[in-house]
Amino acid sequence: MAAFGVHFGSTSACLAVYKDGKTDVVANDLGDRVTPCIVAFTDHDQAVGSAAKQGKIRNAQNTVCNVKQILGRSSDDQLLQQYMDNSPVKMILQDDEPVFQVEHKGQPKDVTPSKIAEAIYLRMLETARSHGDGDIHDSVLAVPCDFSEDQKQAISESANAAGFSVLRTVSEPVSALLSYDIGQTDNTLECNVLVIRIGGESTDVSIVKVQNGLYRVYCSQNSTAVAGSKFTDSLTDYLATEFYKKYKLDVKESRRSLKKLRLEAENVKHTLSTLGNAQCAVDSLFEGVDFHCQVSRARFESLISSLVQQCPSLIDGLCSTADITKTDIQKVIMCGGGTKIPFVQKIITDALPNAEILNSIPPDEVIAIGAAKQAAILTGSDETDIKVNFEQSEVECLKKSICVKAASESTCQLYPVFPSLTPFPCRKHETVTLPSHQTSFKLELCECSNNNSVDADLGKLVMQDLPKSAVVSIVFHLRRDGSLHVTCKEESSQKTVSITVEVQS
Structure with missing residues (x-):
C-alpha cells in the first residue's frame, strides 16, 4: 500500500511516495520532480504547472501564482490586502472571500484561491496515481510552522477535494527531520x-x-x-x-x-x-x-x-x-x-x-519525503523499518506565554501560567483563598511575548456573590488543538464558571 507526502510551496509543489519500504519523489509527466504552483486560464483550456508558466508573459491577467500565501486568510488580513494590490490578475472580495476574476474559454469566470489550490493538487494526484494501488491516496501535507488552523483547514480541504485522503498536516521542520530519520x-x-x-x-x-x-x-x-x-x-x-x-x-x-x-x-x-x-x-x-x-x-x-x-x-x-x-x-x-x-x-x-x-537529499525534496514517511507511519504501510508512533513524535509548543493579569489602581502584574515553549496538551491546577471581605473574583487571561507586556487579551471569568473566605479552585487545560479551557469552582458553594479561548500555538 502506498502512502504519499505532499509539500505545497509558494512557487512549487513536490510529491513523494512511500512504497515497498522505500521513499522517493515521484516525477510528473514531464519528468520533473517539482511542479510549479501556477494555474493559467486560456481560450482553450486550464493549464497547471510548467504548461502554465509561459502564461506569466503572454497571459498574465489570467495566470495565478503564489496562491498558498492567501489560503485560509481572512478578508482583513494585511498580507491578503498586499497580495490583492500586487496581483496581475483582477481580484475582488465576494462574501468576504477573495476571488480571482479571469477569462476562460472566452467567458468571464470567478475562481477562489481554494479552487486554484485544488487544481494544483489535482495535478499532483495525477502523478500519484502512477504509483498508487487503487483509488485511495492517503497523504500527509507539510505546512509552515506559522500556519493558522484556518490555513491548515483550507489547504487540507483543497487536497481532499482534489481526491487525496488527507490524514493530517505536519510542520515543515518536523518533516525535514523525519526525512533523515533523526x-x-x-x-x-x-x-x-x-x-x-x-x-x-x-x-x-x-x-x-x-x-x-x-x-x-x-x-x-x-x-x-x-x-x-x-x-x-x-x-x-x-x-x-x-x-x-x-x-x-x-x-x-x-x-x-x-x-x-x-x-x-x-x-x-x-x-x-x-x-x-x-x-x-x-x-x-x-x-x-x-x-x-x-x-x-x-x-x-x-x-x-x-x-x-x-x-x-x-x-x-x-x-x-x-x-x-x-x-x-x-x-x-x-x-x-x-x-x-x-x-x-x-x-x-x-x-x-x-x-x-x-x-544527502535534494533540498527541494526533503520536506515531501519526510511527509511521505509520516503518512506511512499513520497508515501502517511499513511495519519493519518504521516503528515509531507518529501521534507521539511531534510535540507542539506555545509561541507566547499565557498569563493571568492582576490589576490594581496603580499597577498591573502578570503571572505566567504557561510560559512560552510549553508543550501541549498540558494541565495546571491552582487554588486561591479570597480575603474574608471579598465576595467576588475576577480572572483575566492574556497572551504575552514576555512577562512585562501584554500582546493580546484572551478573555476573563467573573464570579460574584461568593461566601466569606471563599476558596476558588482553578483548572487551566491547554488542549491538543491549541485551545485553552479554564474552569473556576468555589469549593463550598460549588459555584462554577468556565471559558474556552483560542491561543496562537
Whole structure:
C-alpha cells in the first residue's frame, strides 16, 4: 500500500511516495520532480504547472501564482490586502472571500484561491496515481510552522477535494527531520537541529529539539527579505543593465519584455546551482533585439551576496530567542530551492562550523519525503523499518506565554501560567483563598511575548456573590488543538464558571 507526502510551496509543489519500504519523489509527466504552483486560464483550456508558466508573459491577467500565501486568510488580513494590490490578475472580495476574476474559454469566470489550490493538487494526484494501488491516496501535507488552523483547514480541504485522503498536516521542520530519520532509529538521541528553508517567497529558520524520539519545535522565524525570488530579481536587474550597455535600450520600459528576461534569469539561476557558467539567451527581447550573454557563478554570487549574508543574522537571532548558542546546534538541514545554491550552502555552513550538515537529499525534496514517511507511519504501510508512533513524535509548543493579569489602581502584574515553549496538551491546577471581605473574583487571561507586556487579551471569568473566605479552585487545560479551557469552582458553594479561548500555538 502506498502512502504519499505532499509539500505545497509558494512557487512549487513536490510529491513523494512511500512504497515497498522505500521513499522517493515521484516525477510528473514531464519528468520533473517539482511542479510549479501556477494555474493559467486560456481560450482553450486550464493549464497547471510548467504548461502554465509561459502564461506569466503572454497571459498574465489570467495566470495565478503564489496562491498558498492567501489560503485560509481572512478578508482583513494585511498580507491578503498586499497580495490583492500586487496581483496581475483582477481580484475582488465576494462574501468576504477573495476571488480571482479571469477569462476562460472566452467567458468571464470567478475562481477562489481554494479552487486554484485544488487544481494544483489535482495535478499532483495525477502523478500519484502512477504509483498508487487503487483509488485511495492517503497523504500527509507539510505546512509552515506559522500556519493558522484556518490555513491548515483550507489547504487540507483543497487536497481532499482534489481526491487525496488527507490524514493530517505536519510542520515543515518536523518533516525535514523525519526525512533523515533523526531520533527514530535511536530513541536515546538528544540533539538540537536547525532547519533552514529558503523558498521562492520567504525563508523559515526553526530549531527543533529531539529527545526520546520526540520532536519539539522550539522556535521558528520567518523572513521575506531572503528568498529565491529576491535572487532572481538581483540577476534580472544585472541582465537588464547588460542589455542596456550593449544596445542602449531599456528593457524595463516594457513589462512583457521584463517578464521574459526574468523567466530566463530564473533558468540561469538554476543552471548556476550546478555549473560554473550559464548562457542567457532571449530571442526578440525588446524592440526585436535578441539578447545573448554569459553569466559566471562568481558574478551571480556577488549579486546575491548582500541577501545571503542575512542568513547568519537570522540564525543568531533564532538562537538568542531559544536561549542557546550556535555551538548547541548539532545538526543542520537545508530545505527549499534556494539552498541548492553552493554559495548559500557555504554561508550557512560557515555560520555553524561545529554542526553536522545533512545534505544527502535534494533540498527541494526533503520536506515531501519526510511527509511521505509520516503518512506511512499513520497508515501502517511499513511495519519493519518504521516503528515509531507518529501521534507521539511531534510535540507542539506555545509561541507566547499565557498569563493571568492582576490589576490594581496603580499597577498591573502578570503571572505566567504557561510560559512560552510549553508543550501541549498540558494541565495546571491552582487554588486561591479570597480575603474574608471579598465576595467576588475576577480572572483575566492574556497572551504575552514576555512577562512585562501584554500582546493580546484572551478573555476573563467573573464570579460574584461568593461566601466569606471563599476558596476558588482553578483548572487551566491547554488542549491538543491549541485551545485553552479554564474552569473556576468555589469549593463550598460549588459555584462554577468556565471559558474556552483560542491561543496562537
